Amino acid sequence: MSWIDIGALDDIPLRGARVLKTQLGCLALFRTHGDKVFAVDDRCPHKGGPLSEGIVHGASVTCPLHNWVFSLETGTAQGADEGQIDTYEVRVENRRILVDGTRLALGMAV
Amino acid sequence: MAERLVVIGAGMASGRALEHLFEADPGAYDVTLFGTEPRGNYNRIMLSPVLSGEKTYEEIVTHDADWYAENGVTCRFGETITEIDRARKLVISEAGETPYDKLMIATGSAPFIIPVPGKELRGVMAYRDLDDVNAMLLVSSNPNAKAVVIGGGLLGLEAAAGLQARGMDVTVVHLMSHLMERQLDPAAGYLLQRELEGRGIKVMCNASTKAILGTENVDAVLLEDETVIEADIVIMAAGIRPETRLAVDAGLHVERGIVVDDQMRTDDPDIVSIGECVEHNSVIYGLVAPLYEMAKVVAKTLLGEAAAYQGSTTSTKLKVTGVDLFSAGDFAEGEDREEIVLRDAASGVYKRLVLQDNRIIGTVMYGDTADGNWFFGQLKDGSDISEMRDTLIFGPAFAGGSPLDPMAAVAALPDEAEICGCNGVCKGQIVGAIQGGATDLAAVRATTKASNSCGTCTGLVEQVLAATLGDDFVMPTAQPVCGCTDFTHEDVRRLIKSQELKSMPAVWQACEWKTSCGCHICRPALNYYLLSDWPDAYKDDPQSRFVNERKHANIQKDGTFSVVPRMWGGITTPDELRAIADAADKYDVPTVKVTGGQRIDLLGVKGQDLPHIWADLNKAGMVSGHAYAKGLRTVKTCVGTDHCRFGTQDSTGFGIKIEKRLWGSWTPHKVKLAVSGCPRNCAEATCKDIGVICVDSGFEVSVGGAAGMDVKETEALGKATTQEDAMDMIVAFVQLYREHAKYLDRAYKWVAKVGLDWVKEQIVEDLENRALLVARFDHSQTIYQTDPWEERTHGRTARSFAPLADLSLEAAE
Numbered sequence: 001m002s003w004i005d006i007g008a009l010d011d012i013p014l015r016g017a018r019v020l021k022t023q024l025g026c027l028a029l030f031r032t033h034g035d036k037v038f039a040v041d042d043r044c045p046h047k048g049g050p051l052s053e054g055i056v057h058g059a060s061v062t063c064p065l066h067n068w069v070f071s072l073e074t075g076t077a078q079g080a081d082e083g084q085i086d087t088y089e090v091r092v093e094n095r096r097i098l099v100d101g102t103r104l105a106l107g108m109a110v
Numbered sequence: 111m112a113e114r115l116v117v118i119g120a121g122m123a124s125g126r127a128l129e130h131l132f133e134a135d136p137g138a139y140d141v142t143l144f145g146t147e148p149r150g151n152y153n154r155i156m157l158s159p160v161l162s163g164e165k166t167y168e169e170i171v172t173h174d175a176d177w178y179a180e181n182g183v184t185c186r187f188g189e190t191i192t193e194i195d196r197a198r199k200l201v202i203s204e205a206g207e208t209p210y211d212k213l214m215i216a217t218g219s220a221p222f223i224i225p226v227p228g229k230e231l232r233g234v235m236a237y238r239d240l241d242d243v244n245a246m247l248l249v250s251s252n253p254n255a256k257a258v259v260i261g262g263g264l265l266g267l268e269a270a271a272g273l274q275a276r277g278m279d280v281t282v283v284h285l286m287s288h289l290m291e292r293q294l295d296p297a298a299g300y301l302l303q304r305e306l307e308g309r310g311i312k313v314m315c316n317a318s319t320k321a322i323l324g325t326e327n328v329d330a331v332l333l334e335d336e337t338v339i340e341a342d343i344v345i346m347a348a349g350i351r352p353e354t355r356l357a358v359d360a361g362l363h364v365e366r367g368i369v370v371d372d373q374m375r376t377d378d379p380d381i382v383s384i385g386e387c388v389e390h391n392s393v394i395y396g397l398v399a400p401l402y403e404m405a406k407v408v409a410k411t412l413l414g415e416a417a418a419y420q421g422s423t424t425s426t427k428l429k430v431t432g433v434d435l436f437s438a439g440d441f442a443e444g445e446d447r448e449e450i451v452l453r454d455a456a457s458g459v460y461k462r463l464v465l466q467d468n469r470i471i472g473t474v475m476y477g478d479t480a481d482g483n484w485f486f487g488q489l490k491d492g493s494d495i496s497e498m499r500d501t502l503i504f505g506p507a508f509a510g511g512s513p514l515d516p517m518a519a520v521a522a523l524p525d526e527a528e529i530c531g532c533n534g535v536c537k538g539q540i541v542g543a544i545q546g547g548a549t550d551l552a553a554v555r556a557t558t559k560a561s562n563s564c565g566t567c568t569g570l571v572e573q574v575l576a577a578t579l580g581d582d583f584v585m586p587t588a589q590p591v592c593g594c595t596d597f598t599h600e601d602v603r604r605l606i607k608s609q610e611l612k613s614m615p616a617v618w619q620a621c622e623w624k625t626s627c628g629c630h631i632c633r634p635a636l637n638y639y640l641l642s643d644w645p646d647a648y649k650d651d652p653q654s655r656f657v658n659e660r661k662h663a664n665i666q667k668d669g670t671f672s673v674v675p676r677m678w679g680g681i682t683t684p685d686e687l688r689a690i691a692d693a694a695d696k697y698d699v700p701t702v703k704v705t706g707g708q709r710i711d712l713l714g715v716k717g718q719d720l721p722h723i724w725a726d727l728n729k730a731g732m733v734s735g736h737a738y739a740k741g742l743r744t745v746k747t748c749v750g751t752d753h754c755r756f757g758t759q760d761s762t763g764f765g766i767k768i769e770k771r772l773w774g775s776w777t778p779h780k781v782k783l784a785v786s787g788c789p790r791n792c793a794e795a796t797c798k799d800i801g802v803i804c805v806d807s808g809f810e811v812s813v814g815g816a817a818g819m820d821v822k823e824t825e826a827l828g829k830a831t832t833q834e835d836a837m838d839m840i841v842a843f844v845q846l847y848r849e850h851a852k853y854l855d856r857a858y859k860w861v862a863k864v865g866l867d868w869v870k871e872q873i874v875e876d877l878e879n880r881a882l883l884v885a886r887f888d889h890s891q892t893i894y895q896t897d898p899w900e901e902r903t904h905g906r907t908a909r910s911f912a913p914l915a916d917l918s919l920e921a922a923e
Contacts, residue, residue: 006915014287015627015653018914029914033627034295034441050669050717053657055630059445062630064657064665069630071445078445094366097914104917 120145123385161272228322300615680708689730
């Protein structure tokens with residue numbers, strides 16, 4: 001593993017998201033209510049909506065296009081919808097956000 | 111001969127370790143104890159009661175001179191160790207060298223002094239030891255002395271409460287959005303803030319310190335937003351850092367703290383370390399319970415016995431008299447976690463349990479913490495709580511009991527029990543009214559006034575109805591806002607006004623929200639209600655807005671956005687058109703379309719280009735058209751008397767005036783207007799939210815039209831003889847809609863609910879009320895009538911449109 005510092009926790013608004021460009025495509029980095037950070041694919045499997053633009057509530061995000069709700073921890077669609085997004089490992093240390101560069105380069109989801 | 115043990119640091123951790131050591135084997139070591147403070151060990155966590163005057167220093171001393179003498183400890187208090195020489199196995203202080211066989215580093219932690227100009231001024235102090243407390247007490251005895259506490263964590267708030275108890279004027283400046291964010295969730299943080307403010311402590315969250323002002327002594331604290339707070343002393347309570355300097359210099363393995371194994375050994379077998387200065391399994395502890403557990407282990411290690419420290423689960427209680435607050439474990443949300451939330455608005459109680467696999471993993475309690483230790487016990491034991499899950503939140507008294515039936519509870523209330531606090535109505539009166547024929551909520555309200563004011567007791571009144579009438583009563587099924595609450599939109603709006611709820615946590619508490627931070631359905635609604643009812647006190651929360659309003663652009667199906675500049679009344683100029691054409695070229699806009707609202711839509715703009723295209727359009731004098739907003743969209747006009755041979759009034763000019771007055775305002779749903787210059791109605795005014803038809807004798811204002819999912823003609827609101835009169839009528843209608851409608855109800859739906867007659871009463875018949883509505887609208891506009899484009903084309907907000915980082919360019923390995 002090689003952890004890469006990609007920015008400060010405070011660069012993401014509370015209950016908000018920012019985009020991280022990688023060789024795998026865009027990831028959405030979310031900062032939830034309890035200052036946890038999650039990284040998932042920034043693409044809804046339904047119609048490709050940018051999840052980073054959705055409303056964050058609890059540890060979930062609602063897709064801005066058609067209101068699909070995904071768990072940020074498991075990547076699974078909630079409720080009646082069926083779908084899955086990839087999740088990626090991310091760490092917060094001293095209010096800095098670190099992602100696993102090796103995995104991103106190799107293209108492996110967790 | 112006994113081995114020589116040298117201890118650096120005479121605090122609580124080493125004090126407890128020595129107790130264990132002497133208990134187990136009093137003769138094992140010759141102990142020399144160094145401490146920078148000129149005194150022995152005292153209970154540092156009880157400094158807060160000393161500060162507030164509830165205890166004296168003598169009462170918190172844990173080891174006095176006799177104790178050290180009895181145990182043969184050589185005390186070297188007031189002497190600071192400057193170096194550890196591991197090769198020669200000795201420590202160096204000003205007084206000279208002291209050899210050791212075993213060394214214990216217990217240097218604790220040092221306060222984090224935030225690096226701002228003025229931090230070295232006299233009067234800036236930390237809150238760490240007795241000397242700090244004495245320095246604070248010296249200042250607090252001056253009349254009208256003012257203190258600013260930087261940091262709203264455990265330590266900062268205890269200092270603030272203590273200083274306030276000593277009669278000082280205290281302001282807490284906190285960087286984060288709620289107090290004690292590491293221990294509390296926002297809901298409990300809100301309750302705590304309310305309690306402290308009730309005591310007269312000023313609390314400023316989201317406040318970043320820019321500088322401390324003064325020449326020799328502190329005069330004031332300057333915040334990033336240029337607020338200046340006067341101060342005689344400034345307490346730095348922004349956090350602590352492990353004090354590791356000696357260990358670093360000695361070449362020991364140090365990460366954030368001095369790294370120790372399960373036996374509390376450093377990477378030098380003759381040096382152990384405990385307390386706040388150590389890092390165990392990547393965790394640093396700042397509370398006393400883990401320190402005591404470490405002390406037990408280190409004593410055994412020093413005696414050559416087996417023992418292992420396995421990390422600690424910690425709980426926190428705030429030591430401020432009269433504030434009941436408890437938190438333990440991990441209370442972040444997660445999908446594999448469930449939560450049980452109990453809020454009692456009337457008594458200010460908030461309890462939250464976080465469960466995972468039928469076990470409690472975290473708890474936050476405020477107002478009633480009596481069961482805190484019981485929950486903490488369940489948490490530490492990892493008990494399976496599935497058996498008692500239904501009543502778990504009620505604590506041990508109900509554990510294992512049958513679930514509570516709210517109906518039974520109401521039925522059991524005595525007749526004199528008060529149901530409606532606002533109007534002083536007791537259960538007996540309500541039962542009397544029901545038996546007298548008032549068999550539904552409205553009738554009970556009319557006869558007894560119960561639930562007629564703030565409305566919080568509506569549920570109780572309904573339960574009394576159900577208990578009295580039995581099967582004859584059908585509980586009304588009002589639609590709650592969403593799954594987070596049982597309250598309806600109307601209830602929530604009424605409570606926001608009647609109880610002056612000015613923040614989301616305030617609403618969540620008062621309306622007994624069942625989730626910790628709402629969901630995508632309720633948050634946008636609450637955000638709207640709060641900003642429309644409290645334009646001064648409430649700050650708009652972009653993270654509670656749907657993407658279009660957060661981005662100030664309409665998201666398209668491929669994730670690109672559309673950009674629509676405002677064209678006042680549908681009028682544009684060649685210069686504006688050139689600027690639009692240039693922007694379309696520059697940003698590769700694939701589609702340029704004329705909209706139904708008489709303006710031009712640039713479709714397919716990439717998210718990261720938004721601030722740049724806005725800046726270009728701003729330069730040409732154009733502002734956001736709010737084509738994405740639940741707010742004022744467009745005022746469509748015909749050409750009126752300027753060009754048309756049938757025009758009766760200047761419909762274009764009036765339309766522009768209306769648009770300039772209303773733009774930027776947020777409303778429950780979108781608002782579209784049109785002004786037609788004659789009854790031929792070329793601007794199609796009679797299917798708008800508000801339409802104006804100009805006639806020879808004045809202006810006919812009609813409202814509640816629609817031409818979307820429903821098609822509906824407007825209904826006449828009133829006729830005005832002057833433009834000013836018509837304008838007031840329109841502004842008052844918009845404000846009435848803003849103040850009363852349910853979020854996402856278009857004006858026509860709202861008018862159908864409240865009745866056009868009621869609207870006329872408010873606006874056409876009651877001119878005084880009309881003027882008040884207009885005044886409230888204009889006041890709100892002083893805050894919200896700003897161009898969102900201009901605000902987002904530079905600085906931090908502009909950067910938020912770009913990716914946080916770009917790793918796609920790094921070479922693949």
